[in-house]
Structures are given as structure tokens and as C-alpha cells.
Amino acid sequence: MCQISVSKSEQILALLKSNPNIIITTHSNPDGDAIGSSLGLFHMLKTLGIKTSIVIPNEIPDFLAWLPGSEEIVRFSKQKEAAQKLIGEANVIFALDFNGPGRLEEMKGDFSNSKAIKILIDHHPHPEDIFDWKLSETKASSTAELVYEFATILNAESKINLQAAQSIFTGIMTDTGSFSYGCSNPRTFEIAAKLISKGAKVEEIQQQVYNNFSENRMRLMGHALTNKMKVFPAYRSAFISLTRKELNQFKYKIGDTEGLVNLPLSIKNIIFSALLIENTDYVKVSLRSAGNFEANKICEKYFNGGGHINAAGGKSFVPLSETEEKFIEILKKHQNELKHAR
Ligand code: 5GP
Ligand code: MN
Numbered sequence: 552m553c554q555i556s557v558s559k560s561e562q563i564l565a566l567l568k569s570n571p572n573i574i575i576t577t578h579s580n581p582d583g584d585a586i587g588s589s590l591g592l593f594h595m596l597k598t599l600g601i602k603t604s605i606v607i608p609n610e611i612p613d614f615l616a617w618l619p620g621s622e623e624i625v626r627f628s629k630q631k632e633a634a635q636k637l638i639g640e641a642n643v644i645f646a647l648d649f650n651g652p653g654r655l656e657e658m659k660g661d662f663s664n665s666k667a668i669k670i671l672i673d674h675h676p677h678p679e680d681i682f683d684w685k686l687s688e689t690k691a692s693s694t695a696e697l698v699y700e701f702a703t704i705l706n707a708e709s710k711i712n713l714q715a716a717q718s719i720f721t722g723i724m725t726d727t728g729s730f731s732y733g734c735s736n737p738r739t740f741e742i743a744a745k746l747i748s749k750g751a752k753v754e755e756i757q758q759q760v761y762n763n764f765s766e767n768r769m770r771l772m773g774h775a776l777t778n779k780m781k782v783f784p785a786y787r788s789a790f791i792s793l794t795r796k797e798l799n800q801f802k803y804k805i806g807d808t809e810g811l812v813n814l815p816l817s818i819k820n821i822i823f824s825a826l827l828i829e830n831t832d833y834v835k836v837s838l839r840s841a842g843n844f845e846a847n848k849i850c851e852k853y854f855n856g857g858g859h860i861n862a863a864g865g866k867s868f869v870p871l872s873e874t875e876e877k878f879i880e881i882l883k884k885h886q887n888e889l890k891h892a893r
Pocket of ligand 2: 585694
């Protein structure tokens with residue numbers, strides 16, 4: 552695995568300009584950083600005269616569908632043949648915002664079998680050793696920030712046009728909770744400022760991402776907070792669990808629970824929060840923490856997952872009620888760390 556740096560930029564540019572079939576991909580159930588960084592790279596490379604296709608495992612949530620270029624994204628779940636053809640013919644694959652093929656879910660096999668040169672741009676810890684090139688930096692706020700850095704390395708900052716700027720800004724903004732966590736490095740704000748100079752419209756992006764939900768989604772939030780949130784002050788923790796039935800009742804659409812797991816952290820002295828969502832064959836676990844309590848370690852150890860220190864996810868393969876009990880057991884087991892977390 553070769554680190555992407557200025558000294559390698561000629562080599563990388565030569566590869567990208569040699570007319571290969573290039574695809575950009577990102578993780579399943581994409582968030583703002585996944586889609587924002589993918590579209591940011593797509594638009595930047597396009598201005599450089601380099602054509603790419605974006606292929607993702609499943610749906611684009613509505614709150615990101617307004618981003619320019621999103622209509623061109625090929626979804627493996629809906630357009631399997633087209634997606635498999637693109638992956639099969641690819642000579643270069645950019646892997647954005649994930650650190651191993653497991654996060655591609657249904658697309659994992661096609662990605663792993665591909666002989667294409669794989670280029671990782673990501674900010675998760677411990678990238679798997681399957682990539683040929685990597686721009687991997689856990690200190691970066693987001694993968695979108697690293698896409699900006701990638702453009703800088705290629706001496707192509709000027710190729711970040713309005714569409715790329717809007718996309719990259721969306722990635723940084725959503726992965727930092729609107730610049731409220733994971734962004735204490737001045738570089739994040741420098742890049743944000745540059746994106747605004749390039750035309751990124753902060754108010755428009757905020758409006759599109761955060762003020763565009765359905766009434767049902769708002770009521771689902773209300774239900775979750777009023778009826779489903781369980782708070783454990785002694786463990787400085789809380790969790791919310793939602794059954795399929797409840798989600799159906801509120802006509803759940805992908806993206807509707809985005810942000811919900813963060814809300815319990817705004818309760819005084821709560822530093823660890825979980826969202827447990829019933830799926831057909833597993834329970835999706837989302838964890839968030841504040842300070843030095845490592846949510847990713849909990850996910851790795853108990854929920855077949857991983858992520859960042861303060862934002863992690865995974866899966867539980869026992870029923871929802873048992874997953875709730877398991878979570879409470881975990882709180883008991885880790886009560887000392889929870890108590891002393893800073
Ligand atoms: P979310 O809770 O929003 O689904 O995910 C939060 C973070 O946890 C993601 O940015 C990602 O880093 C990580 N994550 C989520 N789901 C998984 C998973 O199934 N496996 C791993 N390794 N990480 C995950
Ligand atoms: Mn990210």
C-alpha cells in the first residue's frame with residue numbers, strides 16, 4: 552500500500568489520465584460524507600478531464616438527493632447489472648469513507664474480486680491491507696476534507712468547481728455535526744472557507760440537509776424521544792430502540808433516523824448513546840460518545856462493527872429485546888470507564 556503524497560502526484564495523475572475505466576464507490580447506507588466526498592471527487596476529476604462513474608451499494612437518502620450529480624449515481628441494489636458491469640470493467644476504483652470491503656455489504660464480492668487498482672481516501676482507523684494507494688488520515692474531520700486534500704496534492708485545487716465545493720462542504724458539515732465535533736483542527740475551517748470562496752452556499756446546504764424532512768420523520772423523532780429513550784444516569788448513558796412495526800407506522804424511509812442517536816448526548820452528563828434499529832435479519836447498532844469513551848471499541852468487541860472513537864456502528868444478530876439487554880449488560884461492565892470518561 553503506497554501513501555498518496557505530493558511526490559507521487561505525477562504518477563497518480565498519469566494513471567488517471569491514461570484513460571482507464573474509473574469508478575468511485577462508498578459504504579452502504581451512505582451518509583452525507585459518503586455521498587458528499589464521492590460527488591466532490593467526481594466533479595473535481597471531471598473538471599480535470601477525467602471521467603468517472605459512481606457506484607454505491609444501496610439507496611441515496613432524500614436529504615442528499617439534491618446534490619448535483621446524484622442522479623448519475625448507480626445503485627447496486629436497484630441497478631445490479633449496470634453496477635456489476637461498471638465494477639467488472641473498472642481498472643481504477645476509488646474507495647471513499649470506508650476502511651474495508653465488509654462495509655460494501657451486497658457489493659463486497661464484486662469489489663473484492665476486482666483486479667482494479669484500488670485507491671483509498673478515508674478517515675477511519677485501521678484500513679485493511681487491500682488497497683494499492685491510500686490517503687488515510689484519522690485526524691481529518693471527514694473523507695470530504697481528504698478529497699479536498701487529494702485535489703491539493705494533485706495541484707488541482709483550482710479544479711474544485713461549484714458542484715464539487717457544494718458536495719465537499721456537505722460532507723464536512725454533516726460529518727462534524729455542523730462543525731461541532733471532530734473539527735478542532737484549523738485546517739477543516741480553512742478548507743471550509745476555501746469552499747465558500749468557490750461558491751458553496753452554507754444556508755442552502757443547511758436548508759437542504761436539515762430542513763427538508765417529512766412530517767412523519769419529525770413525528771418518529773418525537774415518538775423515539777418521548778416513548779422509546781431509556782436513560783441510565785448512573786452509567787451516563789442512554790439508548791433508543793425502534794421496532795420495524797414502529798418504523799412502518801411512521802412510513803420510515805432511509806435517512807429518517809439520521810441524527811437521532813446524537814440527541815441523548817445533549818442531556819447533561821450523558822456521554823454515551825445508542826440507537827438500536829430492528830431489521831429483517833439483524834439489529835443495526837449505532838453508537839455515539841463524547842470525550843475519550845471509545846464507542847468504536849464497544850462496536851468491535853460486541854457488535855461486529857467499528858468506526859471512530861465518538862461515532863461507531865455495527866450489527867447485533869440477536870432479537871431487539873435481547874440486544875437491549877445486552878446493551879445494558881455492556882453499560883454495567885464498562886461502568887468505571889463511563890463514570891471516569893472525560
Ligand atoms: P452510523 O451509526 O451513522 O451508521 O455509523 C457511524 C460510524 O460507524 C460510521 O461513520 C462508520 O465509521 C461506522 N460504522 C457504521 N456501521 C458500521 C459497520 O457495520 N462496521 C464498521 N466497521 N463500522 C461501521
Ligand atoms: Mn466519514
